[in-house]
Amino acid sequence: MDSGLDRNGLKIILCGPALLFLAAFYFYPLAAVFELGLRPQGAWDPTPFKRLFTAPYFLRVLWFTTWQAALSTLLTMIAAVPAALVFARYRFPGKRLFQALSTVPFVLPTVVVAAAFQALLGNRGLLNDLWVFCGGGERGPLRLDQSLGLIFLAHVFYNFTVVFRIVGGFRERLQENFTDAARVLGASPWTALRQVTLPLLAPALYASGLLVFIFCFSSFGIILILGGPRYATLEVEIYRQAVHLFNLPMAAALSMVQVLFSLAVMWVYTGLQRRTSVALTPRSRAAGGRRAETRTAKLAIGLVLALLTLLILLPLAALMVRSVSGEDGWTLAFYRALGDNPSGSIFYVAPLQAIRHSLAFALATLICTLALAVPAAIYLAQPLRRFAHLLDPLLMLPLSTSAVTLGFGFIIALDRPPLNLRSSWILVPLAHSLVAFPFAVRSLLPALRSVPAGLREAAQVLGAGPWTVWKTVDLPILARALLVAAVFSLVISLGEFGATVFVARPQTPTMPLAIYRLLGQPGSLNYGQAMAMSCLLMLVTVGGFLFLERVAALSHREF
Amino acid sequence: MKQLILCWFLIGVLLPGAGRAAAADPEPPTLTLMTHDSFSVGKDLIAEFESAHRVKLRFVKAGDAGAVLTQAILSRNNPLADVLFGVDNTFLSRALQADIFEPYAAPALKDIPEALQLDATQRLLPVDFGDVCLNVDRRWFTAHQLEPPKDLTDLTQPAYKGLTVVENPATSSPGLAFLLATIGRFGDPGFLDYWKRLKANDVLVADGWKQAYWGHFSAASKGDRPIVVSYAGSPAAEVHYAEKKPAEARTAAVVDGANGFRQIEFVGILKGTAQRRLAEQLVDFLLSRRFQEDLPLQMFMFPANRTATLPEVFVKHTRVTETPVQVAPAMIEKNREQWIQAWTETVLR
Numbered sequence: 086m087d088s089g090l091d092r093n094g095l096k097i098i099l100c101g102p103a104l105l106f107l108a109a110f111y112f113y114p115l116a117a118v119f120e121l122g123l124r125p126q127g128a129w130d131p132t133p134f135k136r137l138f139t140a141p142y143f144l145r146v147l148w149f150t151t152w153q154a155a156l157s158t159l160l161t162m163i164a165a166v167p168a169a170l171v172f173a174r175y176r177f178p179g180k181r182l183f184q185a186l187s188t189v190p191f192v193l194p195t196v197v198v199a200a201a202f203q204a205l206l207g208n209r210g211l212l213n214d215l216w217v218f219c220g221g222g223e224r225g226p227l228r229l230d231q232s233l234g235l236i237f238l239a240h241v242f243y244n245f246t247v248v249f250r251i252v253g254g255f256r257e258r259l260q261e262n263f264t265d266a267a268r269v270l271g272a273s274p275w276t277a278l279r280q281v282t283l284p285l286l287a288p289a290l291y292a293s294g295l296l297v298f299i300f301c302f303s304s305f306g307i308i309l310i311l312g313g314p315r316y317a318t319l320e321v322e323i324y325r326q327a328v329h330l331f332n333l334p335m336a337a338a339l340s341m342v343q344v345l346f347s348l349a350v351m352w353v354y355t356g357l358q359r360r361t362s363v364a365l366t367p368r369s370r371a372a373g374g375r376r377a378e379t380r381t382a383k384l385a386i387g388l389v390l391a392l393l394t395l396l397i398l399l400p401l402a403a404l405m406v407r408s409v410s411g412e413d414g415w416t417l418a419f420y421r422a423l424g425d426n427p428s429g430s431i432f433y434v435a436p437l438q439a440i441r442h443s444l445a446f447a448l449a450t451l452i453c454t455l456a457l458a459v460p461a462a463i464y465l466a467q468p469l470r471r472f473a474h475l476l477d478p479l480l481m482l483p484l485s486t487s488a489v490t491l492g493f494g495f496i497i498a499l500d501r502p503p504l505n506l507r508s509s510w511i512l513v514p515l516a517h518s519l520v521a522f523p524f525a526v527r528s529l530l531p532a533l534r535s536v537p538a539g540l541r542e543a544a545q546v547l548g549a550g551p552w553t554v555w556k557t558v559d560l561p562i563l564a565r566a567l568l569v570a571a572v573f574s575l576v577i578s579l580g581e582f583g584a585t586v587f588v589a590r591p592q593t594p595t596m597p598l599a600i601y602r603l604l605g606q607p608g609s610l611n612y613g614q615a616m617a618m619s620c621l622l623m624l625v626t627v628g629g630f631l632f633l634e635r636v637a638a639l640s641h642r643e644f
Numbered sequence: 645m646k647q648l649i650l651c652w653f654l655i656g657v658l659l660p661g662a663g664r665a666a667a668a669d670p671e672p673p674t675l676t677l678m679t680h681d682s683f684s685v686g687k688d689l690i691a692e693f694e695s696a697h698r699v700k701l702r703f704v705k706a707g708d709a710g711a712v713l714t715q716a717i718l719s720r721n722n723p724l725a726d727v728l729f730g731v732d733n734t735f736l737s738r739a740l741q742a743d744i745f746e747p748y749a750a751p752a753l754k755d756i757p758e759a760l761q762l763d764a765t766q767r768l769l770p771v772d773f774g775d776v777c778l779n780v781d782r783r784w785f786t787a788h789q790l791e792p793p794k795d796l797t798d799l800t801q802p803a804y805k806g807l808t809v810v811e812n813p814a815t816s817s818p819g820l821a822f823l824l825a826t827i828g829r830f831g832d833p834g835f836l837d838y839w840k841r842l843k844a845n846d847v848l849v850a851d852g853w854k855q856a857y858w859g860h861f862s863a864a865s866k867g868d869r870p871i872v873v874s875y876a877g878s879p880a881a882e883v884h885y886a887e888k889k890p891a892e893a894r895t896a897a898v899v900d901g902a903n904g905f906r907q908i909e910f911v912g913i914l915k916g917t918a919q920r921r922l923a924e925q926l927v928d929f930l931l932s933r934r935f936q937e938d939l940p941l942q943m944f945m946f947p948a949n950r951t952a953t954l955p956e957v958f959v960k961h962t963r964v965t966e967t968p969v970q971v972a973p974a975m976i977e978k979n980r981e982q983w984i985q986a987w988t989e990t991v992l993r
Contacts, residue, residue: 121718196854203859208868230860231848309851310859314812315992325814328710330981331717331738411887418887427884428941429686432703489711496715500722508676508704508724592703604854605682606944607878607895608885612858612865 096472099464103457109504110515111483114494121497122337133338150318154301157240161297164241164396165248171389173256175382176374185630187397188246188572192580192626194597195306196604197619198239201400202311204407211403231313239307242396244300248293254569255289255531288531295354296527299347299485319343323487340490347485351478401623408616419613432602434594436618440625443579443595449514450521450578451571458525458570466533480526483519492588510593517578524577525570532566568637575629596622674700675922678716678725680709684942693929699922709735709817716914717742726917727926731768733908734820737977739768745912748924752931756948760908762973768910771930772945775876775965776821777904779895781863784870792896793871796829796903800841809848809860809869814984816852822873823987824976825905828969836990843991863895876904877944879962884941893961906968
């Protein structure tokens, strides 16, 4: 298996599909945009770059983009890592439901999240109302509207699940005996955590941290909506330059800076991650944790659940409350109204139809993403491959590329057969897969790298072929990470992330698009319906998540 | 493997028409209308048009008005559609300069006021208009025993401190329209003085209409600002989409005096269409009385065709601005970036 020819063959088989996919739907459209923007007359025009690096405004934007992403990542890690550790270690009632609910924020449209936060923390939000109600004065003390604090809170709210799932999934497969051994040898729980557990977790910590950073780095809606117009990230600036000022050269130059910067970050990161991976004998099956017996353990669970409730459940609950409160108290009128089309519009979508479209796109995204990501991750996980070292950062790029740029790239590049897909529905799951693919690779890699070579070799010695080795050694160990990858694909598609906002599409409206349509016109009925549709989206997400867990549990039994 | 087959089967079932579209024999030709996300039209009307002209209408939506125009210009060599609806007067010059439309002297133009026909070359024909103006929360002003503002200059008075929310002209089309209203009214650079005073009076800037209206306007959801920049048609929508139909609209538009900017939306036939005849018929249809009488309740804009009668909810609850502020499209195109830049420096820094 290690002869030169085989290795090349393996490279092509494992990475070929993913590379072809990225070449056709990422690099080619992106190159087309750069070509149009930066070489308008066939020669490089450096003026936008000159302007970019001499205007203090753009440098300020770049600086703000970077530090807000770094701080958001740090805050998300601080909130999510303890929660992930506690969930991986202990078993307690309601655990699965909490896990499912923590994924929900990831799919909610930004406008809806903004509504949830405003309902809770806004100048006239629930907390301020409560203050007034308890006699604290005429106006509540919270003044968070359009503040940096709200941006960070929202970033943690959104990205919590990324760290929570990746670190939690990784931790669940680690044997407890290292930590236990450390404890028996007299280490305090804190020392055991710091010197044993955290270093073992390093690959997962880096992987999830990077994803969150990249996500916040290209943050668009949250910054615009919650932070107000004073805060502009690169992504916001690209949109403004391209759409409103029609300054394609500037937009292309900014996109290029964004891409190169992300590439640099990821290059550093992939190097780091390779150095930290540890091969262990993992548990093939998540035992689901032990019961909490000590008081400290119970306290830890209590604290984590309280945090989850405050950070995630409360805003979601605020949304649900909004969807059922009408002018005179509780009502289901908004849910009922979802079924009506009072003006007979041709663009009206029945809720069931929107759910169907969303699910179909999500399923297609899931298949496409896993089919591409699993082989690519297997290749990348093998040690000491120069090609892999180059490839790894490249595969992550789509996540960090401006949605406008990519959307416009589709328009210019994908207009001729055989890739005449500009306004085909297929472009939607393809664009979703572009965003989901890096998530899937990152979720799979730490698990794959932790498969000890010894196990594989033992299987080979015993006469197993490559496929059998993979099926009997790798796959069972991978099951947990596969589930995480599948959940991300599903959730990214359900939430309509990435370039699809700017993909011209025919009438296949999904749930997020239905929500946007409802919020497009005044009237309390529209607002209530948007909240109701958001709750349906939450329901579908939790349902999809529990369904995937079920599938994973079933396939466990098969192995 | 079995699961995979099942998955593809499920996708086929869930997405009707996804796999079938290609395999059809004597189907009528397809005509594509590209438009922005806010476009809407009655189902019956489309069915009538399709059967009258033996054509299948396909709609392609691609973001807001600016994004749609940009995409149309980018795809000029191989157009995405036959007809484009949704270029407004703030983007008119850019669209005409890009030269992506074919002229069409539609017969229905005789029923459309001259003032709306901004393109003398007849490449872009007016379909509807909406006045971007202040909307006020009437209930709030009654409760606080304050007169609602009647003029733009009122907003800088101490009594209205901290009451107004506007949209960012750099990212929002009503935001830009409102900025143009102040430029047309106070002149350049006079408008910057106005905005300075507005800023001193604690004006709030939201990024777009959705966030201003749903996030900060006191008449909708949980905002705490009773004055918002919206459309003259918004009070009618407030009644039409009220949970319980009120006798009086909760909000009112400030339509007297020179306080609003008229946003006019145009339709044009894209260069390179292979179906010129059908495209003309679609334009005629968009200008026809039938479509024009349907559009107010679909998009809450006003019909351009003067023979169209307004629905009752419009007649009762709102009016058009009598003397809208004018800024010529060529001026807008020439100064857009600089105006927005100056505004940003004045209001946001």
